Amino acid sequence: MPDDALQTTEDAPIKLGELTNGLGFLIRIAQVKLFENFFEHLGEYGLKPGEFTVLWVIGLNPGLRQGTVANTLHIKPAHMTKLTGRLVERGLVSRATPADDRRAVRLSLTPEGQKFVDSKKDAFLNHNFDEKEALSPEEAEQLISLLRKFTGLNACP
Amino acid sequence: MPDDALQTTEDAPIKLGELTNGLGFLIRIAQVKLFENFFEHLGEYGLKPGEFTVLWVIGLNPGLRQGTVANTLHIKPAHMTKLTGRLVERGLVSRATPADDRRAVRLSLTPEGQKFVDSKKDAFLNHNFDEKEALSPEEAEQLISLLRKFTGLNACP
DNA sequence: TATTGTTATACTCTATAACTATA
DNA sequence: TATAGTTATAGAGTATAACAATA
Incomplete structure (x- = not known):
């Protein structure tokens, strides 16, 4: 029985051994596959999986705080700031400072953002x-x- | 029945809706979890999952070409160059230029590299x-x- | 001409810390 | 003091193109 191989420009097949039983490796390869799928179907809109997910969560929870979105989706605060900025620039998300806590930022979808999420929902959810x-x-x-x-x-x- | 929630500093629980059925989202969260686990157990050595995987594959296939490793593990050539350089600097990997094709770079584990892989194998494979x-x-x-x-x-x- | 690997550039994501403005 | 968000910096990973050496 031959050893397991993936792909190669080499003469001999490449041994991966117990790596193919490693959850970490499999998850990584699965993610590569899913990213390819995502960009194949939704790449034309210039959004990445994480950005789409943020839109989705804001759509379900209008007025959610930015930090809460970041915590929920395991996005670091510093990155969240830039990501939100991009979505605002594209006209998909609007920011608001609530009166009760003026440190906070609450996010909502613009009508364009809502329309976008609605139309791409099925493709997005894989x-x-x-x-x-x-x-x-x-x-x-x-x-x-x-x-x-x-x-x-x-x-x- | 309440909507599904993850975690929040917010008042209301956060709705994720069909996101929890999305393979892409689940894979991402799973990877976050596995990364945490990895760094908990192997972080002290200053290696990342990808670097460990490269060591493992080189160990199983001594003299493998650098480009083949990159293709197999879905690492981009430019990144592979830097990653290999780091492993060489640490004394875990050695480079060799074969006489039959002097463009190529063939990689092997140093004795230190082999010892390292052997000792961390179980923890690495999750x-x-x-x-x-x-x-x-x-x-x-x-x-x-x-x-x-x-x-x-x-x-x- | 085509291929292997390297360099260079740029952008995303992560990690960290310092900063602001509020509380 | 502590918290929410921002800014800044540095590093890793990715994408791309240009390049040198070799085939």
Whole structure:
């Protein structure tokens, strides 16, 4: 039985050994695949996965504080500032300073932003990755379920 | 039944909606978790997951060409140059120019590099992530199997 | 001409700390 | 004092193109 190989310009197949059982490595390769898929379908809008996710969360929680979005999505505050700035520049998000705490920044979608999220929702949520991928619908659901459990994102048990 | 929430400094729980079914989002959060785990266990050596993976692959395939490593691990050539340089500086990897193609660079582990990989192998391959994680051993195996299928890394069936 | 690897540039993301303005 | 957000800086990773040496 030959060793497992990925791809090569080399003569001999490349051994990966137990790396193919490593969760970290698999997650990284999976992410590469998903990024490719994302840019294939949504790249024309010039938004990246993280930016789309921020739009989505703001859309579901209008007036959410910027820091809360950052915490929720594991985005660092410094980066969040720049990311928000980009979305505001594109006219998709608006900032507001609430009167009760003037340090805070509350975010909402502009009408354009809401329209954009609505129209791209399906493609964004990867309901499209079942093109000719390796997984059956049942396996995909199982994978998502296991990941949700692993990440501790099980909603309401 | 309340909407799903993650964490918040906010008054109301944050709605994520169908985001928790999005493979892209789950993979990202899973990676955050795995990175934390990695740095907790291996951070003291100052190596990052990608660097460790490169060491591992070179160890299994001594004399492998640099470009092949890059292709296999989805590392861009320009970045691979810098990454290799760091590992050489640390004395873990040695470069060699083969006589048959003097454009190429072939990589091998130094004795120190080999010793390092051997000693950290178990921790690296995340055989350690079962501490008090959410998944049972069976679920973990299932998750790995599904990811391997999704990424097209099924070795030899 | 094509290929391997390197350099250079630029941008994103991360990490950190210092700063402001509020509280 | 502590907190929310910003700014600044540095490093890693990515993308791209131009380049040298070799094939």
